[in-house]
Amino acid sequence: MVHLDLHLKEGKTSYVAIGLEGSANKLGVGIIRHFPGPFSTTNRAEVLSNIRDTYITPPGEGFLPRDTARHHRNWVVRLIKQSIIESGLKISEIDCICFTKGPGMGAPLQSVVIAARTLAQLWDLPLIGVNHCIGHIEMGREITGADNPVVLYVSGGNTQIIAYSEQRYRIFGETLDIAIGNCLDRFARTLKIPNEPSPGYNIEQLAKKGSKYIELPYTVKGMDMSMSGILAHIDNLAYDLFNNKKHNKTIFNDDGTPKVTVEDLCFSLQETLFAMLVEITERAMAHVGTQQVLIVGGVGCNERLQRMMETMVLDRRGFIFATDERFCIDNGIMIAHAGLLEYRMSGKGFDYSDTVCTQKFRTDEVLIKWRD
Amino acid sequence: MPSATYSSPSDTQTFQTSHLQKSQLTTQGKTSGPSEFVKVDRDQPSEPADNYYGDLRCKLTYLQDELNTLLTDKMQAEKKSKDMEEAEKKLLDGDDGDDDE
Amino acid sequence: MFLRVFNHLVVSVPFESNKDSTIARTTLIQDPSLKPDEISIEYTVENNVLKAHFKSKTDRMLRLYVNNFFESLKTVVETLEQFKYWKE
Numbered sequence: 001m002v003h004l005d006l007h008l009k010e011g012k013t014s015y016v017a018i019g020l021e022g023s024a025n026k027l028g029v030g031i032i033r034h035f036p037g038p039f040s041t042t043n044r045a046e047v048l049s050n051i052r053d054t055y056i057t058p059p060g061e062g063f064l065p066r067d068t069a070r071h072h073r074n075w076v077v078r079l080i081k082q083s084i085i086e087s088g089l090k091i092s093e094i095d096c097i098c099f100t101k102g103p104g105m106g107a108p109l110q111s112v113v114i115a116a117r118t119l120a121q122l123w124d125l126p127l128i129g130v131n132h133c134i135g136h137i138e139m140g141r142e143i144t145g146a147d148n149p150v151v152l153y154v155s156g157g158n159t160q161i162i163a164y165s166e167q168r169y170r171i172f173g174e175t176l177d178i179a180i181g182n183c184l185d186r187f188a189r190t191l192k193i194p195n196e197p198s199p200g201y202n203i204e205q206l207a208k209k210g211s212k213y214i215e216l217p218y219t220v221k222g223m224d225m226s227m228s229g230i231l232a233h234i235d236n237l238a239y240d241l242f243n244n245k246k247h248n249k250t251i252f253n254d255d256g257t258p259k260v261t262v263e264d265l266c267f268s269l270q271e272t273l274f275a276m277l278v279e280i281t282e283r284a285m286a287h288v289g290t291q292q293v294l295i296v297g298g299v300g301c302n303e304r305l306q307r308m309m310e311t312m313v314l315d316r317r318g319f320i321f322a323t324d325e326r327f328c329i330d331n332g333i334m335i336a337h338a339g340l341l342e343y344r345m346s347g348k349g350f351d352y353s354d355t356v357c358t359q360k361f362r363t364d365e366v367l368i369k370w371r372d
Numbered sequence: 373m374p375s376a377t378y379s380s381p382s383d384t385q386t387f388q389t390s391h392l393q394k395s396q397l398t399t400q401g402k403t404s405g406p407s408e409f410v411k412v413d414r415d416q417p418s419e420p421a422d423n424y425y426g427d428l429r430c431k432l433t434y435l436q437d438e439l440n441t442l443l444t445d446k447m448q449a450e451k452k453s454k455d456m457e458e459a460e461k462k463l464l465d466g467d468d469g470d471d472d473e
Numbered sequence: 474m475f476l477r478v479f480n481h482l483v484v485s486v487p488f489e490s491n492k493d494s495t496i497a498r499t500t501l502i503q504d505p506s507l508k509p510d511e512i513s514i515e516y517t518v519e520n521n522v523l524k525a526h527f528k529s530k531t532d533r534m535l536r537l538y539v540n541n542f543f544e545s546l547k548t549v550v551e552t553l554e555q556f557k558y559w560k561e
Contacts, residue, residue, distance in 0.1 A: 058409060067406050071415040073544055077551045078418055090561045110504065114545045117500040118552040356503055373487065380480040380532075404544070418551065424489050425554035429547055432486070436543040439482070443536035450532060 002372045005036045007347030015095045015344060016048070018080070018119075019336025022072045022112035023104025023132050024156055025063060028052040029076075029083040030333025031094075034340055045142050048087035050326060050333040051079055060192040062185070069107035076115045083332075091123055096349060098339025101129030102361030104157065109357035117355060126349025128339040132330075133158060133363040136296040137169055138341060139334035144321035149292035150284045152277060152309070153363075154299035155330070156181030156200075160363060161223070161280055163288045167368045172287065173223035173280045180273055181299045183227045187269060190235050191262060198329075203266050204302050210267025212260055214250060218272060223283060225276045234269050241265070274305045278312045291318035300328040345369040374431050376439055380446075387438045389431040397430035403440035404433070480535055482527040486546065493557075494523045497549045501525075501542070512538050 008015065014035050021028035033046040055071040057064050084091075099116035100109060120127040137151050151162040151169070159175035178186075181200055188199030193206070217233055219226045237260075240248040246256050253259050281293060293313050299305065306322055313320040327334065343349070346369075373390040399417040406413045417433075420426030488494040498516045506512050512529040525542055529535040 055415070058411060061409055064407060064409055067410055067415075070404075070406060070544075073548055074415045074417050076548065077555050081555055091559060110545070111548065114500060114548045115552050117503070118496060118549045119556060121496040121499060122553065122556055352499055352503055374485060376482060376484040378480070378482045381478055399547075404540075417547070421554045423554060423558065425550050425557065428486070428488075429550045429554060432543060432547055432550065435484070436540070436547075439539055439543075440536065443532050443539065446532040447536065 001038070002370055004038060004341075004344050004370060007344060008036055009095070015340055016089060016093050017096050017098050017128075017336040017340035017343065018083070018094060019130070019135075019332040019334065019339055020076070020080070020097070020099040020112045020116050021132070021135070021330055021332045021335045022076070022108045023100045023102070024108065024330060025055040025057075025068050025071075026052055026330040027055070027072045027075055027079060027112070028330060028332030028335070029079045030331055030336045031083055031087045031089065032333055032336040032340060034344070039142060041145070045337060047333055048089065049083040050331055051083050051086070052329070052331055053079060054197070056195050056197075059194045060189055061195070062189060063105065065105050065107050068105065069111045072108050072111035073114075076112055080115065080119070094123070094125060096126045096128050096339065096343045097123075098128040098130050098335050098343075099355075100132050100135070100335055100357075101355065102132065102358035104132060104357075104359060106357065106359050109359075113355060113357050117352065120349065126343060127352070127355055128343050129350050129355050130335045130339045130342070131361050131363065131366050132335075133160065133162075133361075134169065134366050134368075135334035135338040136328075137162065137294075137363075138338045139327050139331075140294045140296040140321070140323055142337060143323045143327055144294060146292050146294045146319070146321040148290060149294035149321060150281060150288055150290055152281050152293060152295045152300070153297045154180050154277065154295065154305070155297035156185055156299075158297060159225070159227075159277075161284045162363055163284060163290070164368070164371065167371060168364045169366070169368060170364050171362070172284045173225070176221065176224050176226040177228040178231070180227060180277070181297070183231050183273065184269070184299070186231055187234060187238070187266075190238050191266075198298070200299060200302065203270070204304065206263045207266040207270045207304065210261065210263035210265070212264040212267070213271060214260060214264060214268040216268055216272045218276065220276050220279050223280055223287075225280055227273065230269070230272060234265060238262070238265060270302070270304055274302075274308045277305065278308050281309065282312055282316070285313075285316065285318065291316070292321065293318060294321040296323065296328060298329045301325050341370045374428065374435055376435055378439070378442060385442060387435055387442075389434055392431060392434060396434070397427065399429055399433055401433040402437045404436060479528045479530060480532060482529075482535060482539060484525045484527075484539075484542070486523045486525075488521045488523060488553075489557075491518065491521050493553060494518045494521050496553075497523045497546065500549055501545055504545075506538065508534065514538060514542070 031048040097120045161173040512534040
């Protein structure tokens with residue numbers, strides 16, 4: 001049993017952390033409270049505040065890192081202020097400031113760490129850098145109660161199958177090229193559909209109206225998968241559909257009328273990608289010998305993915321866990337939660353030279369001291 | 373109050389902010405706007421608080437605009453002289469399509 | 474014959490106290506230049522004044538790094554602006 005309370009401050013009955021997230025287009029500030037002792041059904045983390053503002057680009061546009069960084073810079077101080085007011089906390093009650101160190105986009109990450117460093121010095125609080133993926137995993141575990149699942153982490157920037165082993169979250173399988181969210185987002189860009197509330201959500205709504213399955217490449221390679229080939233293929237199909245390339249008999253009948261719709265393309269893309277995810281998740285479950293699956297990350301909100309995964313998991317008499325959009329979409333509270341776990345083990349903050357953000361930060365680089 | 377001095381082999385320029393009137397102070401910079409892809413900007417800087425640092429943020433915004441204008445001009449002058457240099461070179465040495473970059 | 478010629482820019486920023494200018498410096502020095510051969514930045518504190526000294530081979534690089542500096546600095550200042558005199 002790991003002792004989680006070596007560093008509880010004298011006179012205090014709980015811990016409080018502020019978390020700042022800005023690795024992609026979501027800017028999140030969260031404040032969390034932990035009570036001493038191990039987590040259980042009677043000892044749950046308490047969310048004191050969870051605010052998020054998403055930077056949405058015009059239809060047909062991708063991420064626009066410069067504008068995203070500007071969005072984060074111009075909103076971060078206001079969001080922190082709003083969060084503290086909402087929580088009703090006094091500054092003296094806060095134990096540490098946590099921020100996303102990586103992985104993610106460089107300029108947006110930078111916008112947030114500057115505020116974190118300044119605030120930590122102003123209030124003389126320890127500063128904790130957090131791995132974004134670990135944030136998702138630990139928040140998922142805490143919210144759902146899944147204690148040792150295979151974790152499917154799927155988002156715009158990540159696609160990984162993770163399982164815990166000996167104080168590391170080990171990557172059992174992952175994408176060999178692009179993330180699934182990125183694949184869906186780029187197809188949304190091809191279709192020029194709105195990015196509000198998110199391109200993936202809009203693809204999902206179109207897919208619900210599709211019914212014709214078009215065969216796409218299926219590219220699972222052992223424990224890993226690749227998606228750039230599928231994206232190129234479906235981009236070409238969409239191009240042929242929009243540009244009346246009647247020679248393409250997958251898209252057009254002999255009489256020149258289209259036999260598929262945009263909805264069918266979205267449907268087919270999801271069915272293929274999600275089937276691949278289900279396959280590698282099942283493989284990991286068998287390999288690791290666990291009956292639990294936890295889905296985290298923005299793409300985890302997709303109802304079709306949840307249902308397909310559930311079918312497989314129930315077939316194996318297992319249990320499936322997922323969080324709602326407050327937690328599966330990037331947020332600050334998961335950073336506060338994971339950062340506070342780290343802080344409880346060390347009792348101190350990072351050296352400032354160690355607070356440089358990094359675009360690449362592997363999930364297995366972090367030592368999970370709070371588990372044995 | 374904040375200030376900046378630029379110096380190159382050819383010239384030196386200094387920018388001050390202490391002369392700025394309250395009515396000139398704003399956090400809305402001219403050179404720190406969104407990119408050309410953005411049609412509607414909902415992410416402008418916040419309004420300054422009524423304290424020393426609110427004031428300082430406005431003055432820094434002004435200074436940033438002045439320096440951006442200066443450096444952009446200098447960059448264009450640098451490019452212009454490079455273009456002229458290349459045009460001159462082609463004229464004198466002949467353009468055999470073999471660029472030595 | 475090649476001369477290593479640099480363009481210089483010195484920005485002076487007065488804070489309310491030495492504590493504050495030191496906070497700014499500590500925040501900014503963690504992210505050094507990505508192209509140290511082309512541009513370098515040195516941050517110093519003299520009492521309550523933060524000085525940033527840029528040394529660059531080109532005005533293009535200078536503009537890029539000067540903008541990064543101002544954007545980060547404005548965030549530091551906005552943080553102090555909102556939270557230094559926080560009333561509970």
